[in-house]
Amino acid sequence: MTNPDYEMHLRPEEDYEMHFDDAGLKPEQTATVTPDYETQTVRPDPGCVFSEVTVEAIPEPTEEIDITENGTVDVARYGTANVAVPVGVFPEGTENITQNGDYDVTMKETAHVEVVPDLQDKTVTPTEQTQTIEADAGYDGLDTVTVNPIPPEYVVPTGSVDITQNGQVSVSGKATANVNVPQGVFPSGTKLITQNVTGEDVTNYSAVDVAVPGPTGTKQISITANGTTTEDVTDYADAEIMVNTDPAKGLVFEDYDADGYPHSARFVGTWTTIPKQYAYKVLESGFSSSLGLFNKINYITIPDGVVELINSCFLGCNVIKEFVFPNNDIFLDVNSFYECAVLETIHLRKNVTFGDSVFYNCYSMESAFFDGEVTKITSGCFRCCRSMMLYDFSHCTEIPPLYNVAALGHATGCVIRIPAALSDTTLGTGNGWESATNWSALTDIVWEVV
């Protein structure tokens, strides 16, 4: 601290000297000075002299200094140093690494990496197969691979072969082939053939386009006499078979050209009489697809007089879209139309009695018309007929029992057409067709009363 009224020069101790005027009598004063880090000047009052100046001892430093990081700090002026440097662990030393791998070098100041791979030397002898040479397990890789000379059992191609004409030429053992085929006339263009022919010269053509028109139209075949008849339907796409009802006769389709499709129908005595009813029935498997006979026939007329189609009669005939049923009562035995997959509609013209599963798996069937009575919808009768949209029972005079719900396959929204005389409206709620056993459980159909 400096008093402006005093003037005092603090110099090295040997320079301290006070001068007074002893000649006169001037008032004397004393002064006390406390040393500071700054120069202080002390002067007596005007007309006065110092009799004594006391310079106090250098005071003890009392200020404090906060130190928060390492380094050199001037603390001469401070009495207290508050050191608060964050304490940590400092890496030191060197980690010597000689192999690949994961190492923790957190506490190391430096890492000396000097990895020397362990390499392998190998030798291989050429063979007829491509060989892939790799280092064995435990090695980091290959250093040198020595490939031996081709073994003496293998012939090294040498020399050349001259080829002067097209064809297959052996070049085995030759290193080069000299091809020198004289130029000539090359086939070009396309030969169009529109009819069956043999011996057609196509020498100068590079391609042949065969477009022979196929058969068209329908050949109607009607057989009325006993015996064997062969109908040639070569030029027709389809054959419409009109089966007669003469006893002791049947039919067999013939694939005389073995192209997989029937083109003629030969009638033989395979119809048998049902004595009690004086009518006919188709022999078991007579129409079965296992004979491969119906690939080109889309519909079949079952002649009048046939009163029974026996077990599995048309099972799996999956190219026939329509059967024309006879104009008489008929019994369709078990599985008689099972899985006729493209059958679209049936029209029973008289009373019908079903065996089980008659139309089971007829996926494509969309409509069924019954002009007569239906004795019963049997187990599996129309099961899985998932495309069915119309059952027309409008000619029935009695409600056919329905074996179970699943026996009547149908699509959602399928129409069941019934006569007004058998409806709930006429007979009273609970007494009509809509309320009959199992019919009442069909919730996704539409009743149509006519």
Next chain:
Amino acid sequence: MPENIPHNPGESADVEYPYKDNENLIRYYSELGYTVIKNETGDEYGEAIDPYPSKYTYTISENKIEPDDNPIEPEDAEAE
């Protein structure tokens, strides 16, 4: 289908009511897999679903339902 349970033809059919949560329908069937006979008409069914209350009664028959004849729902059949 339960096994080792004695089958007694002529017993009343088993009953499920309401049928599929529909209180307007009742189902008659055989837990042991036999057909049921409608007593009033003699008609034979794999199962019989009638409006509730039903005016018919059913008796379990001696005829086993063939495996393929099990009364399944239409949607199940369509899935086949």
